[in-house]
Amino acid sequence: MSFGPRRPNWPCSSYHADLLAQGYVEGHAGWIGGRGRFSYCVHEEVPGSIVELSEFIGEKAAYFESIAEAARTWDGGDPIRRRD
Numbered sequence: 001m002s003f004g005p006r007r008p009n010w011p012c013s014s015y016h017a018d019l020l021a022q023g024y025v026e027g028h029a030g031w032i033g034g035r036g037r038f039s040y041c042v043h044e045e046v047p048g049s050i051v052e053l054s055e056f057i058g059e060k061a062a063y064f065e066s067i068a069e070a071a072r073t074w075d076g077g078d079p080i081r082r083r084d
Contacts (some may be wrong), residue, residue: 016041016053034058049068 019041020026027050029039036055043049058065070081 019051019053032060037062 008047011033016026019075022043023045024043027040027042029037031037034057036052038055039053041051041053054060
């Protein structure tokens with residue numbers, strides 16, 4: 001059974017170095033202004049999979065923290081809420 005490519009994403013600090021040490025290769029990377037760095041890594045033994053790393057700083061960190069706070073205080077009602 002195949003489910004196609006996977007692209008997990010998680011905030012990174014030392015993950016990049018850890019992945020490279022495990023044989024992953026950086027396929028593409030960059031910097032998004034004040035929002036931090038990002039990197040896409042692949043491993044030849046895991047075909048079709050891409051690991052996306054995203055540094056959470058500045059505006060991006062504040063954005064995701066606001067989502068986490070909303071999740072912590074959510075009572076299960078009003079499932080779709082708009083963000084300004």
